[in-house]
Amino acid sequence: MNTTTTQEPDAAESAAVAEISIEQKETEGLSQGQIVRRRFFRHRGALIAMIVLVFIVVLAFTSVGVDLWGLRIHGWWPYSWDQILPKVNNGVPTMSLVPPQFGQHPFGQDEVGRDIFAVVMRGAQQSLMVMVIAGVVATIIGVVIGAIAGYYRKATDSVLMRFTDIIITIPLIVIGAVLGRTFGSLGASVLGIVIGIFAWTTMARLVRGEFLTLREREFVDAARVSGARDRRIIFRHILPNAVGVIVVNATLLMAGAILLESALSYLGFGVQAPDTSLGKIVSDNQAAFSTRPWLFWWPGIFIIAIALCVNFIGDGLRDAFDPRQKKMPSERAMRRAARAGGPVVPILDAVDPKGPQTVTVAMESVYTGDVVNYHDQRPEEPGDVQNDPLNPER
Amino acid sequence: MASFIIRRLIASVFVLLAATFLMYILVSLSGDPLGDLRASNSPNKDELMAARTKLLNLDVPPPLRYFLWLGALFRGDFGFSVQNQPVNILLGNAITSTLTLVTTAVVVAIFLGLIVGIVSALRQYSGFDYSVTLLAFLFFSLPIFWVAVLLKQYGAIRVNDWLGDPTISIPVIIGVSLVAGVLWMSVIGGNWKRRWIVFGVSAVATAAVLTYFSVTEWFADPSIGIVVYSALALGIAFGITAISTGLRNRKAVYASLIVAVLGIALYFPMLNYILNGMTLWFFLLLAVLAVVVSGAVGWFMGAPDRGPVMRTTAIVGFLCAAFIALEKYMSYWQAYANSSRVRGRPIATVGASTPGLGGNFWVQGIDLYTHLLLPTIAILLVSFASYARYSRASLLEVMNQDYIRTARAKGLTQRTVIVRHAFRNALIPITTIIAFDVGAIIGGAVVTETVFGWSGMGRLFIDGLRMVDPNPVMAFFVVTGTLAVLFNLIADLVYAGLDPRIKVG
Numbered sequence: 084m085n086t087t088t089t090q091e092p093d094a095a096e097s098a099a100v101a102e103i104s105i106e107q108k109e110t111e112g113l114s115q116g117q118i119v120r121r122r123f124f125r126h127r128g129a130l131i132a133m134i135v136l137v138f139i140v141v142l143a144f145t146s147v148g149v150d151l152w153g154l155r156i157h158g159w160w161p162y163s164w165d166q167i168l169p170k171v172n173n174g175v176p177t178m179s180l181v182p183p184q185f186g187q188h189p190f191g192q193d194e195v196g197r198d199i200f201a202v203v204m205r206g207a208q209q210s211l212m213v214m215v216i217a218g219v220v221a222t223i224i225g226v227v228i229g230a231i232a233g234y235y236r237k238a239t240d241s242v243l244m245r246f247t248d249i250i251i252t253i254p255l256i257v258i259g260a261v262l263g264r265t266f267g268s269l270g271a272s273v274l275g276i277v278i279g280i281f282a283w284t285t286m287a288r289l290v291r292g293e294f295l296t297l298r299e300r301e302f303v304d305a306a307r308v309s310g311a312r313d314r315r316i317i318f319r320h321i322l323p324n325a326v327g328v329i330v331v332n333a334t335l336l337m338a339g340a341i342l343l344e345s346a347l348s349y350l351g352f353g354v355q356a357p358d359t360s361l362g363k364i365v366s367d368n369q370a371a372f373s374t375r376p377w378l379f380w381w382p383g384i385f386i387i388a389i390a391l392c393v394n395f396i397g398d399g400l401r402d403a404f405d406p407r408q409k410k411m412p413s414e415r416a417m418r419r420a421a422r423a424g425g426p427v428v429p430i431l432d433a434v435d436p437k438g439p440q441t442v443t444v445a446m447e448s449v450y451t452g453d454v455v456n457y458h459d460q461r462p463e464e465p466g467d468v469q470n471d472p473l474n475p476e477r
Numbered sequence: 478m479a480s481f482i483i484r485r486l487i488a489s490v491f492v493l494l495a496a497t498f499l500m501y502i503l504v505s506l507s508g509d510p511l512g513d514l515r516a517s518n519s520p521n522k523d524e525l526m527a528a529r530t531k532l533l534n535l536d537v538p539p540p541l542r543y544f545l546w547l548g549a550l551f552r553g554d555f556g557f558s559v560q561n562q563p564v565n566i567l568l569g570n571a572i573t574s575t576l577t578l579v580t581t582a583v584v585v586a587i588f589l590g591l592i593v594g595i596v597s598a599l600r601q602y603s604g605f606d607y608s609v610t611l612l613a614f615l616f617f618s619l620p621i622f623w624v625a626v627l628l629k630q631y632g633a634i635r636v637n638d639w640l641g642d643p644t645i646s647i648p649v650i651i652g653v654s655l656v657a658g659v660l661w662m663s664v665i666g667g668n669w670k671r672r673w674i675v676f677g678v679s680a681v682a683t684a685a686v687l688t689y690f691s692v693t694e695w696f697a698d699p700s701i702g703i704v705v706y707s708a709l710a711l712g713i714a715f716g717i718t719a720i721s722t723g724l725r726n727r728k729a730v731y732a733s734l735i736v737a738v739l740g741i742a743l744y745f746p747m748l749n750y751i752l753n754g755m756t757l758w759f760f761l762l763l764a765v766l767a768v769v770v771s772g773a774v775g776w777f778m779g780a781p782d783r784g785p786v787m788r789t790t791a792i793v794g795f796l797c798a799a800f801i802a803l804e805k806y807m808s809y810w811q812a813y814a815n816s817s818r819v820r821g822r823p824i825a826t827v828g829a830s831t832p833g834l835g836g837n838f839w840v841q842g843i844d845l846y847t848h849l850l851l852p853t854i855a856i857l858l859v860s861f862a863s864y865a866r867y868s869r870a871s872l873l874e875v876m877n878q879d880y881i882r883t884a885r886a887k888g889l890t891q892r893t894v895i896v897r898h899a900f901r902n903a904l905i906p907i908t909t910i911i912a913f914d915v916g917a918i919i920g921g922a923v924v925t926e927t928v929f930g931w932s933g934m935g936r937l938f939i940d941g942l943r944m945v946d947p948n949p950v951m952a953f954f955v956v957t958g959t960l961a962v963l964f965n966l967i968a969d970l971v972y973a974g975l976d977p978r979i980k981v982g
Binding site: 245248249250251252253254255256257258260261262264265338342345346349350351352362365366369372373379383386387390391394395398 | 488491492493495496499500503504506507508614615617618619620621622623626630916917919920921923924927938939942943950953954957958961962965
């Protein structure tokens with residue numbers, strides 16, 4: 084199958100060595116944050132998704148302006164999303180590639196004459212707001228509940244996890260519909276909070292699992308022995324180590340939230356008229372698919388684009404935080420690396436052990452300079468700061 | 478183990494009670510069931526309001542009303558809707574249609590998801606893998622209702638138009654053949670020479686089949702025929718044996734060939750005599766019989782190591798029987814499509830059956846499948862994507878384990894390593910994910926049922942919520958909540974059963 088690497092043992096060996104050295108070179112002397120950031124920006128899909136998402140956000144919020152709680156700022160787009168205009172060309176989209184032009188109503192108009200570009204931008208604003216608010220609320224609740232349950236264990240854990248079980252029993256779309264019926268008319272931000280209040284269960288379970296393993300680690304013992312209070316241990320010592328799981332799950336949660344919001348609005352239990360959201364636009368216009376398909380295509384494309392971008396960013400973050408499933412360097416890159424320096428010697432601890440450094444072993448052990456890293460394989464040396472964690476002078 | 482199950486069951490009951498209480502309060506706060514009567518101006522308004530108040534116990538505050546409702550529930554009574562219909566009857570009809578829909582979708586999603594996930598794991602970082610990953614992300618991000626409207630437009634209206642004149646144009650044939658060629662090329666892999674051969678062969682074969690379908694207008698009156706059936710049966714026998722035991726195992730090869738020949742011999746008697754005048758129970762009995770008989774063939778043939786041979790022949794027998802059933806269905810297709818109720822537009826967009834169609838078992842079956850087709854696609858896209866992703870990740874994780882290296886090192890074939898050692902262990906986490914997912918899918922069918930006009934449980938829920946009708950909404954929740962809790966329990970038990978490292982108790 085893979086003929087190139089198995090031809091001769093020498094080539095295979097030097098390729099393997101090259102792979103290790105590529106890995107080590109790229110993490111050498113960087114902080115955990117820098118490593119993650121680098122890996123993230125190297126994930127091409129995630130980077131493109133990030134750019135597209137930023138573009139959509141900027142477009143949605145600048146074009147038709149903001150209308151929040153009475154605060155109204157006009158955007159650069161000449162029409163408003165609730166303005167009824169005379170129909171141009173019977174509402175057919177004026178945007179075209181050949182000849183390249185935008186025209187007066189690039190996304191067309193609906194049967195009353197509203198400009199669909201403005202409507203879709205307003206819908207995207209609302210959907211994005213629901214997504215972000217739901218994501219933030221759910222993340223905060225989930226992290227707090229999961230952290231407390233995982234850290235205190237015993238009765239606290241049982242009570243909180245049974246509570247989580249109760250919430251998880253109710254499908255999100257069901258609770259969303261019941262509550263959206265009551266709160267949907269209060270606007271997108273309230274809907275976002277309502278979704279967030281019930282969407283935290285997965286996050287809580289994951290964070291709890293992470294805390295259950297992390298709390299047994301030596302650095303937690305060290306912090307406790309040195310007199311740190313529970314709150315400090317939870318938020319300063321354990322939580323930063325669980326940030327990978329949290330961030331990845333938060334993005335997936337947001338992708339779920341935007342789909343949930345659009346489904347609720349489609350069913351009529353989400354954002355209510357006169358305001359609009361992407362799901363509501365589809366719902367209002369689905370009967371007109373054969374006559375005015377653009378009313379249907381544009382909001383759908385925006386939902387998919389936003390959800391897809393968020394999913395890709397989540398995937399990129401997962402790869403960045405958890406390199407176990409990352410892609411191997413391609414054969415060509417490895418050959419190039421092998422050729423560049425002949426048989427490359429892996430850089431095994433060439434750094435001065437006394438200097439500030441970070442050791443990352445498959446995201447498992449994060450040595451940040453103030454705790455003992457029990458995964459560190461280096462032989463113990465008397466006088467090495469790492470060997471006396473309880474020394475107050477350190 | 479027993480004490481674990483009992484403790485989990487008791488905990489589940491309490492969780493369910495608490496969840497229903499929460500839901501009951503939320504539902505009763507979501508609106509006033511008397512709202513429509515208050516707004517009306519009928520002369521006997523007050524009497525109607527009093528009657529409804531009495532019917533739904535509206536004079537009792539919600540937390541206490543919950544216990545009245547719960548007491549009735551324990552006696553098996555879901556109460557009445559605002560229209561004074563017993564919810565039990567509404568629920569009975571709704572459960573059947575929702576379960577049909579969801580079961581089909583789940584089975585198809587598991588089947589496709591596992592296959593695609595495994596292939597993409599085995600061909601990691603190939604073109605196929607990247608396309609599957611991209612498609613999975615796309616499916617994750619698709620709003621179901623949007624897809625459903627597209628499916629109605631392109632999957633039903635256009636396909637029905639096309640079925641009126643089922644010829645395939647030459648550009649379409651070329652395009653589909655090229656895509657099929659690329660697909661097979663990246664699935665089978667190998668060096669470039671082999672890839673090009675695979676590409677050429679599969680593209681030409683696809684083009685030939687499509688041209689044949691187009692010229693003979695096969696889709697207007699589809700059938701398999703004894704020749705193709707024989708080839709299919711023998712191909713199934715060889716293919717299944719190659720995957721499950723390997724062709725080196727002569728006993729397995731002969732046993733599955735015997736089963737295939739049995740199938741071919743039964744082709745005409747089945748189609749012409751036995752399958753006429755079918756009922757559902759007889760159909761199921763025949764299916765079980767096919768599996769049992771072919772399993773018995775494997776048992777007699779595979780003397781020292783009977784297990785794997787029996788499994789192989791049972792699968793072969795089931796597939797051979799399934800193709801005979803498919804042939805029987807196909808023979809009724811033309812009659813179905815041209816019947817006065819269907820009028821040449823077989824792919825349905827609304828409801829669960831064509832009203833007043835009549836017909837025998839096979840026609841009813843076709844009718845069910847044509848109605849199931851689009852909603853099933855809509856539901857399974859998301860689950861398919863997640864199963865494909867999970868099985869890929871799970872298989873990759875297993876393939877990096879030491880015991881896989883050991884299995885390779887002792888000289889087992891690639892097939893044995895993957896099927897016996899890797900695949901089985903990769904299934905463990907997937908099983909639990911599927912069990913968790915089933916509860917969610919039933920809840921998620923709400924949107925699909927609304928779009929496709931299935932009068933299932935989702936419809937019951939949505940209509941109940943719109944009309945501020947608490948009892949149907951609660952009935953829906955009792956069913957979905959119980960299923961969710963039950964499947965969570967099953968997930969735990971299955972995990973403990975499959976993975977001896979997990980100890981319960």
